[in-house]
Amino acid sequence: MVDKTQDKIIELVNINRTFEDGVVAVDNFNFYVRRGEFVTFLGPSGCGKTTTLRMIAGFDKPTSGQILLNGKDISNLPPNQRPINTVFQRYALFPHLNVYENIAFGLKLKKYKVTYQDEKGKQFTKIEKLSKKEISAKVEKVLKMVDLEGFEKRGVATLSGGQQQRVAIARALVNEPEILLLDEPLGALDLKMRKDMQLELKEMHKKLGITFIYVTHDQEEALTMSDTILVMKDGIIQQIGTPTDIYNEPKNSFVANFIGESNIFSGTMVGEKKARFIGSTFDCVDDFPKNEKVDIVVRPEDVVLLDEDKGQVKGKIISSIFKGVHYEMVMKVGKTEVVIQSTVERKVGESVSINIAPDNIHVMAKEFSSNKYDGYITKKNTVCFGDGEFECDVTKLYPGSILDEEGYLITAEGEKIDLTDVDVDVEVGLKDIEISDDADLGGAIGNIVSIIYKGDHYQLIVRTDENEEDFVLDTEDTWNENDRVSVIIPKEKIKISLKQEIKR
Template structure:
């Protein structure tokens, strides 16, 4: 029942709030009848994107197109979309029936009638009370709330309010239904039930669903297409299986569930090296000796009693019972692997690990070191990231006569950046924005106060949101002519 024609096309869409970028050059095409989930952590811009489609926010630049015409100048009440709000937003002064009938009572439909001379007249009229009642009843039936027509919305449970909110939206027969974390306020059991019902509703209605959530399980379970967002940008668009099995980058891999992410090197086609070991893999086309990132899902690592067959041998550090499987942490030299298996190996046991070539997913790395634009202050100082750092000039630069203000390219290796507990101890300061565990170290993204990000590899444990001071030893600041 899916058609290939796009119903919504988003082109070059950006949105800034008071100088902060919420959405950055978003391009997205949504097919008619599709169940699309926009997935991402809080603050990634997913709700803003939904609000722009609904018309509650005006984009700073770019356009939303619907069925071939731009929506930019269309106010929310004229858009053929309806929204299910995060906290329901049911009208407290109206009962269940009146809430659902709200849109129907406003709606004007074209009625064609013949006058005495036989000429056709098109008249805009409201729906008759009987039509409204019929539609409300069928919407209530759809969400399993028959018999609740005259209840006060305040007397309903969270799940019931959610159902009414969905009924209120679908009763208007929108072309596109927008859902803003509709299950966020429900408990786990209720959420699982509602997921199934939403999926069923989507099948029955045949309309396009655009669903916003931060819950990756929900996204995988419900969607035809998942759009993963981070910091106002789309990271990856694809089917749930693609997104899970072939994540485009470490962020997506990490966000889509428990995974082992490691730095590695593509030795040559079909051979990758990580954790000080070479593995056969199915990936090719990266070139020789190229730095890559490797993702292995915990359920794809085979664990067994240590014998000669293991590709890696290690020690079980911890084991957690998670219901249908045990989640074990296995230390292999300095690397920690998370392994899921139905069998349990007690902490302290020596085990062997095997990873099949098809289960090793190799990704291109986005960057191998920090690179900034800087400018020289004098022979011993360079300014970048709104800070002045000591440095030593390479010979190609020290021969310059007037070096003040000379633009330079600054390169710093990830593990050479030093973070300080006290902001004052660093040359510049920032806030830790994102942490990725790479089996033997943490890869941190730090938003510096200048607005640019600096990436740091460290063994130390930090928390997202920590304020830190940042410094770099002079000898590790590599300068070159850009």
């Protein structure tokens, strides 16, 4: 087996980059790239991927941390002294030079140390430049590789986008860099051209054996081309892995959502390798502690669509779109929507059922910070959620608003709004929920299904009977499992926000 530590070509150690305005672009990056690997930085715009690339190229310096190239710190070397070349987002071809001169630009600047021996056997070194012949041979070779023979004398402005792209790649590759950096190089090309170039780049990578570091926000591009993908968000690495790893075993709901389409359900572990979501208990392959709240990812193509009585979960098709190879349908189960891809079409309104195979259910730990519910406002200006009814302060929905005697909301602008049946998002903090033995005190009633000791407090889950809604709460009191309790939430601790603007 290859010793992986020996094999690292570039390594980022505790890299931080904070911009002058205080924005943290890159937050403590630690990763390495193996020699000859095709690595992709993937993430939405503003995730820090381009900043990281610019630091590797040398255009930007890390605020702290080290960039090691073959084990040596290069973080303070200027770009011209790094054996790294870049293909820029908008190609950055020199408009005053033709194709040949553009590609030869780097070669003409290159200096070599050549060691000679004179008659007395004394060695001396001379710094030499490449001869015109050598340069022209190298340019010809690289032009052949990118399929642009005969374009030497053309001005770069006369080339098409795809051809400019090839010149940019050739200009970087001709210097035989140890690492080639590509900053969204295919972003400006049309779809067909992009697909072709993806395969060509992959082919080039295989042939040359140079390490490629590629930046993109296109997940499909990343999956197609890379050996390793680094998913980033807000300057933090979310996951590093092979395309299959990242697709099949996303570490969190962000990665799952960003890489391909996916259903993300909120669920609970109810037994050993058993997860409960969309109102049914499924066998799965991931093991988490019993009663832990989890996120469940199921890819739309992994949902098996069956006739009404044959599957585990029943539902109704509410939309169906033809996507070429397959139909994309949405099935509604209770309040939850399940996206399904299938080659067989089911009509809208049809009652169907689904099955999901255990190894297609991916369970992820849920970062739990607050309870979130879908709720609605009642006629009495209380809010219904989690199988219960709670008093709340509806004037929070509109800043500066007040309630009149009849229960209508008067906004700061003097408008009168009827809030009855308005849908709202409800958020309640873990520490804001109290429970009581007295069933009449609280807004909802349920059983304690889980008690986890968290060092200095207990985390309890109270589950209601009707819709199995969960209230997660932190408490210092001791309770027993299966205690029947009522849930009390103080009026001011219920955060409500409108799902959509009310039509007036």
